[in-house]
Amino acid sequence: MGVDGHGAGDTGPLPGGDVPTLLLRLSDDGGYLCTAPGAEFSVILSLRHPPGPVVGYQAFVRFDADDVTFVRGTYSHPDPFAVLFAYPIAAVDGQITLAAGILPGIQPPLTHDADLATLTFLAISGAVPTVVELPSHNPPSRLILSDDTLVLPRLVDSPWIVPVNGPPDPCGCFRPDVNTDGRVDADDFGLLWECLSGPQVTPPAGGCDCADLDADGDVDLADVARLQWAFSG
Numbered sequence: 001m002g003v004d005g006h007g008a009g010d011t012g013p014l015p016g017g018d019v020p021t022l023l024l025r026l027s028d029d030g031g032y033l034c035t036a037p038g039a040e041f042s043v044i045l046s047l048r049h050p051p052g053p054v055v056g057y058q059a060f061v062r063f064d065a066d067d068v069t070f071v072r073g074t075y076s077h078p079d080p081f082a083v084l085f086a087y088p089i090a091a092v093d094g095q096i097t098l099a100a101g102i103l104p105g106i107q108p109p110l111t112h113d114a115d116l117a118t119l120t121f122l123a124i125s126g127a128v129p130t131v132v133e134l135p136s137h138n139p140p141s142r143l144i145l146s147d148d149t150l151v152l153p154r155l156v157d158s159p160w161i162v163p164v165n166g167p168p169d170p171c172g173c174f175r176p177d178v179n180t181d182g183r184v185d186a187d188d189f190g191l192l193w194e195c196l197s198g199p200q201v202t203p204p205a206g207g208c209d210c211a212d213l214d215a216d217g218d219v220d221l222a223d224v225a226r227l228q229w230a231f232s233g
Contacts, residue, residue: 018049022059022141023156024132027118040071042120043132045098046113047153053109053146056081056101060137061119065094067131068121075100075117080110089117101144109146176227178211184227192227195219 027042045059063070073089073096075081085099098117102109121132134141134155143151178188178195195208196219203212203219213223 020051020143020151020153021048021156022046022057022116022134022153023048024061024134039123040120041123042118044118045116045134047110047116047143048113050111050113051143051145051151051153052149053111054080054143055104055109055146056083056085056099056144057116057142058085058097058099058139058144059116059141060135061096061098061132062135063091063094063096063121063132065091067124069124070096071120071122073098073117073119076115078107080114080116082107089119176213176229178213178227180210188227192219192223196224 023046024043025046027044045061047054047057070091075084075087075089075098077084077100080102081100082103083101085101086097089096089098096119100116119132136155140152141155143153145151176184176188178191181187191207192211192213195203195211197203199218199220199222201218201220203209208219211219211223213226216222
């Protein structure tokens with residue numbers, strides 16, 4: 001799965017080395033699946049290309065609380081960092097702050113690529129891809145080197161992280177494609193109109209499961225709005 005985008009305040013390439021990078025990646029490197037509502041999935045915060053001996057870091061992770069619920073977070077403890085400055089890991093208003101460092105005189109600085117923490121979320125709805133990212137932040141996400149230098153790493157987002165654990169959504173990754181033919185067009189509007197039943201009313205049987213775009217058990221004007229947004233977008 002590819003990643004793209006980066007936050008403000010990024011560094012350029014360091015002399016004689018690669019750009020230090022903080023990135024979020026799925027726990028399954030083999031690809032991704034969409035998920036049915038209620039499934040858990042995990043993302044891993046990783047450090048790539050350390051710019052020197054790293055003795056600590058601080059990072060800020062953001063997610064859309066309308067699409068996912070934060071379940072738990074675990075540091076890669078005690079390796080690479082044994083001192084946890086933000087523990088236990090908790091989410092506040094859709095943001096998670098992570099901070100950890102070495103035990104001075106006992107633990108060596110980090111000089112290699114490493115996984116820093118694993119974050120687990122619960123998918124509220126499988127109707128849209130979930131978003132988990134490293135945003136620009138003040139103070140910024142940063143690395144602390146052994147000489148107390150602060151380095152701003154390149155922040156790599158994974159804006160289309162989708163769950164990899166749990167049952168796949170039979171309606172596919174992009175539910176506004178009501179008839180699952182790979183396009184969002186007038187045919188989808190026609191099918192959704194035939195399935196329209198109203199709030200808290202079970203939609204008609206036969207072909208209407210994927211018309212429930214927000215996966216709330218009915219086909220109503222909220223689903224129409226989602227389809228209009230997808231069609232215009």
